Amino acid sequence: MKTKTIYIITLLFVGLISNQNSFAQKLPVKKIPKASISKEVKKVKKVEVGKPTSKPLENTPVKPKKNNINSNSKTKNASNTIKKASNTKGSNTISNGKLSKNKPRAKSFNTIQQKQLEINKTLAKEKGNWTLPFKSTETEANRLGRSYVGPNYKVSKNGQSWLSNDGLKQYRKAVYKPKxxxxxxxxxxxxxxxxxxxxxxxxxHLDIE
Known part of the structure; x- marks a missing residue:
């Protein structure tokens, strides 16, 4: 009895397996063309190997940009040229990348004190004949002459010349020079x-206005 039961169960099991195999054979199998597979593989490679996305990864170090050595050297040279221009006497201008030195600006002699200083300074070191770089009225010229010769000066017989006490400075009043x-x-x-x-x-010489 047991043997028959086992035999029947075995037949049923074998029948089920054979039915499943026949059902699987009947199902349609969709074949994927090789061309589409290769395209998908290429897409994957591009994503993995291609350029990084716009957002950099947190752990990715950002390389600093290299400074342009030539441009930095040019700017330094330009700044040094400007410094030299500011340190030199007279006014300097830069045109077309070249430094041109202009003549120094003329001194201003707006006050009688400035004129006195110029007279004393130039007469102390200069020799020969020259014309002072300013003009004066006759009244102001006499004041400058009195300051130049100092106190206790001597007046000539005709009153045109004033001589200092030590005899080494002389002021001659304004006269008309025909030449x-x-x-x-x-x-x-x-x-x-x-x-x-x-x-x-x-x-x-001091020219009279």
Whole structure:
């Protein structure tokens, strides 16, 4: 009895397996073409190997941009040129990348004190004849002459010349000079020679307005 039962169960089991195999054979199998498979593989490779996305990864170090050495050197040279221009005497201009030095600006002599300083300074070191770089009225010229010769000066017989107490400075009042066709005053500086006489070595002309 047991043997029959086992035999029947075995037949049923075998029948079920055979039915499943026949059903699987009847199902349609969709074949994927090789071309589409290769395209998908290429897409995957592009995603893995291609350029990174716009958002950089947190752990990815960002390489700093290299500075342009040539441009930096040019800017340094330009700044050094400007510094040199500002440190040199007179005004300087830069045009077409070249530094051109202009003549120094003329000094301003708006006050009588500035004119006195110029007279004393130039007569102390200059020799020969020259014209002062400013003009004055006759009244102002006399004030400058009185300041130049100092206190206790001596007046000549004709009253045109004032001589300092030590005899080494002289102011001559303004007179008309036919050759120059203008009125001029004179400031003179002298030195003593071996014989004790005064020799005038400096003579500054002051034009009268």
């Amino acid at each position: 120059e066709k203008k009125r001029r005053a004179n400031f003179q500086r002298g030195v003593k020679n071996e014989n004790g006489k005064t020799v005038w070595v400096s003579n500054a």
